[in-house]
Amino acid sequence: MPVRALSDGHHHKLEPVVPLDLRQIRTANEMLTAMRDTSFGARDVGKAADVLYEMVNDPDCFVVCTLSGAMTVAKMGLVLCEMIDRGMIDCVVSTGALMTHGLVEAGGLTHFKADPKVSDEELFSMGYDRVFDTLELERNLLHVEEFLYGVLDRHDPEKPLSSWRICQMLGRELCRKVKGRGVLKSAYRKEVPVFIPAFTDCELGLDFAVYNRKRVEEKREPLFFDAIDDLEAYTGLIEKQKKLGIFTIGGGVPRNWAQQVGPYLDLIQQRLKANGGGFKPFSYGVRICPDPAHWGHLSGCSYSEGVSWGKFVPEKRGGRYAEVLADATIVWPWIVKAVTERMTQAKRRGARRAANA
Numbered sequence: 001m002p003v004r005a006l007s008d009g010h011h012h013k014l015e016p017v018v019p020l021d022l023r024q025i026r027t028a029n030e031m032l033t034a035m036r037d038t039s040f041g042a043r044d045v046g047k048a049a050d051v052l053y054e055m056v057n058d059p060d061c062f063v064v065c066t067l068s069g070a071m072t073v074a075k076m077g078l079v080l081c082e083m084i085d086r087g088m089i090d091c092v093v094s095t096g097a098l099m100t101h102g103l104v105e106a107g108g109l110t111h112f113k114a115d116p117k118v119s120d121e122e123l124f125s126m127g128y129d130r131v132f133d134t135l136e137l138e139r140n141l142l143h144v145e146e147f148l149y150g151v152l153d154r155h156d157p158e159k160p161l162s163s164w165r166i167c168q169m170l171g172r173e174l175c176r177k178v179k180g181r182g183v184l185k186s187a188y189r190k191e192v193p194v195f196i197p198a199f200t201d202c203e204l205g206l207d208f209a210v211y212n213r214k215r216v217e218e219k220r221e222p223l224f225f226d227a228i229d230d231l232e233a234y235t236g237l238i239e240k241q242k243k244l245g246i247f248t249i250g251g252g253v254p255r256n257w258a259q260q261v262g263p264y265l266d267l268i269q270q271r272l273k274a275n276g277g278g279f280k281p282f283s284y285g286v287r288i289c290p291d292p293a294h295w296g297h298l299s300g301c302s303y304s305e306g307v308s309w310g311k312f313v314p315e316k317r318g319g320r321y322a323e324v325l326a327d328a329t330i331v332w333p334w335i336v337k338a339v340t341e342r343m344t345q346a347k348r349r350g351a352r353r354a355a356n357a
Helices: 028-035 040-057 077-085 096-106 120-126 138-152 163-177 183-189 203-217 227-239 252-259 261-271 303-307 328-356
Strands: 061-067 091-094 128-131 134-137 243-249 284-288 320-324
Touching: 028 040, 028 328, 040 061, 040 243, 040 284, 040 320, 040 328, 061 077, 061 227, 061 252, 077 096, 077 183, 077 328, 091 096, 091 227, 091 252, 096 138, 096 163, 096 183, 096 203, 120 128, 128 138, 134 138, 138 163, 138 203, 163 183, 163 227, 227 261, 243 252, 252 261, 284 303, 284 328
Parallel strands: 061 091, 061 243, 243 284, 284 320
Antiparallel strands: 128 134
């Protein structure tokens, strides 16, 4: 039986874990900085704040934010607005439902807490649509329909539409007519394109389809929706960038659609012998999603797995990634709050250095 060495950890330059001392913590940044030196999920959250901060402060990095889940119904819309308004995000790829419910929120309408004592059958009869523990109102969705129709009525039918163009039009209209904050409003003001790759899988898509049927009934030319324009517009943005980062809430179509741009550019290069630029992998990534890898589907797919597809730079070559297996409504606000505090502190330090120079 070999004799085991009694190493002290320091000899091998191991990093110690540190007790979380709440008496020393006053801010979100201090909390997540301390969590970085603890264990389990807390360490993952601390690391996620570090990687996101590095990502948004890298001057060469173009940051893509992908979103799934009912985050606007869950009242996380202003967290996304904060990231857009502060310049943390350069592009958004989202589910259509998230943007639909965000239009409800931006329009000053209300979502409500669901009463668990009321059955779903009763909710249906009253015009309430349940999203887990929260209610969307059918009358809210009628407001979205009217708002969209007003925008589409002014569009030239000779010009094809795509999701990013529709989102831009909606954002412009929100800036003209609506007070307060909203996701598409912030995106329009900051010139951040919003892509909805599965556009027909949401109320906005259904409203667009009904609107076209209405135009046909009225003997007017229907509007043309070009999904490939979304793909090419996004690809055109990505291929111009020096470095890429991705911040993901959940998974699904938005995550995969945003990440497949590297393989698409490689296909252009290899199959068409055109200057697609080859693989253009992401160098940074932060993912907040409750799905583990062993379930075998994309939302649990690790960044390491993405390396095998050419979507991500391996960590040994400088890739920086953090994956938090948690409900985004619990950790996303904390991470963003901590990072914005760091950004404010860095700005103040820069101003002091400039004043003392």
